[in-house]
Structure formats: C-alpha cells, structure tokens
Amino acid sequence: MAGLLWNEPAYQGRRLSVWLRELQHPSPVVREQAQVAIRNIGTKAVPLLREMLHARDSFFKTNLVNLLSQQSFVKFNITMARERRIQAGLACIELGPKGPAIQNLLEFTKGGSFCANVGEAALGRIGAEAVGPLCLALTDDDPKTRQVAAGALGNIGTKAEKAIPELTKHLRDEYGGVRAMAARALGRVGVVLPEVVRALVEALGDADPRVRSNADVALTSFGVKAVPMLQTLLEEHDPDLREGARKVIDEIEKMKEPPRTAIPFRQIL
Secondary structure, three states: OHHHHHOOOEEOOEEHHHHHHHHHOOOHHHHHHHHHHHHHHHHHHHHHHHHHHOOOOOHHHHHHHHHHOOOOOOOOOOOOHHHHHHHHHHHHHHHHHHOOOHHHHHHHHHHOHHHHHHHHHHHHHHHHHHHHHHHHHOOOOOHHHHHHHHHHHHHHHHHHHHHHHHHHHHHHOOOHHHHHHHHHHHHHHOOOOHHHHHHHHHHOOOOOHHHHHHHHHHHHHHHHHHHHHHHHHOOOOOHHHHHHHHHHHHHHHHHHOOOOOOOOHHHHO
C-alpha cells in the first residue's frame, strides 16, 4: 500500500488520494470536481483503488484510535479502513468499466449495507460486460451477494437481457431481498415475455411487501405490450393468478386515460 501511495497518479497537481477524500465533501461543487478528476485519471487509478477496496485496519491501529479518542488535548486525523473502502467504491462508480475487476467489487459489497449500495451502483455502471459475472453471482450461497447482483443487473437495465432467465428464477429465491431486486431488475430490463409476466403476476402474492410492490411496478411499466399475456392468465384455474392479472390490466388501462382538464373557477359559477 505504501508503494502505491508513493507512486499514485495525479490530476491538476493533486494526488489521487486527495481527490478521493473530496468525493464525500459536503459541497456538491467540490464533489463534482473530484468526480471529473477521477474520470480523467482513469485506469491509472485502478491499482490503488483495488487495494483500497479491501483495506483492513490492523489491531494496533484500531487500539491506537480508540486510545486517542479518549483524550481531547491533541486531535489526530486518521483515516480508517472503512472510509478508504467507501472512497474507492465511490471512485469505481465514476470509472465504470475502466475500474477494478468485477470480483473486486463483489467482494467489496460484503463490507456492510453502505458498501453494498455503493458497490451495486459501481457494478451497474460497468454495463453489459458485467452481466455474465453477475448472473454467476446470482448463484452464490450468500443471499446478500445474490441481492447485490440482482440490483446491479437492474441498474444495467436494457443491456442485461441475457440475465432474464436467472432473474426470473430468482423471483422464487428463499431470501426476500433477492426476490424484490429480481422483480425490480426485470422491470428495468423491460423485455416482455410470457414467462416473465406470469412469474411477476405470481410475485404479486408474495409474503414480502417489497416483492409485491416491485412486481407491480415492473408489470405496469411493461404497459400495453403485456396486456395480451395478462389476458391469457385470466383463464387460469388459480384465482390469485386471475385476480393479479386483472388488477394489472386495470392499472395499465388507467395509465392510458388522458388527464382530466380542470374547470376554471369562473365557469363553475
């Protein structure tokens, strides 16, 4: 790590580590300048970011920080590993496909909920190149990894069409967060297929309200293209399936109605 810091790249005379710290600055102007700087540094930032994504504090450093926090005479500015990891994750969002390897980001997402959210966004910015590895991540034993993978595929959107079979299968995942993100992702990919429509209608009866909500949003986002497939479900024996299909059809029909024009006050008199 020390060697990387010694040789770290710079932009406009300021080292990468300085720009990284400013990614979390309270001023949006300063944050935007840091984002521009990191995009200009580009792939030269990758070696340092890769190390930072997996930063860990030594036992000695942790104890030292705890000891120093108990005194108020001298203030020390010590950057902890978690903060360095988050800085690196935010930089990866800016670099997109030019950033560290996908596996580095997937490992980074295991550092807590904030790291998971940042990593999910960074993976989504990579685009179509990340679809294959993310589909593989959907088979991971760790449910949080599966949830991040589904969320990232949703962020990729229409370029993640190849992930549709895996996402559809994970509408039945044992973990509610994965099911919810799979439903959201299918809506964002936006490809209307009979098997997708059916699986999402079934998800309207899920025990998890997040899954029900995301499935409803996905189905209505399909619009009129989904109506013929929904109408075929009205003939199913399962009453829940029929009711769900009818509900979505009604919602789509309401979306087609033109907004009502307000009557001017003077015309009412």
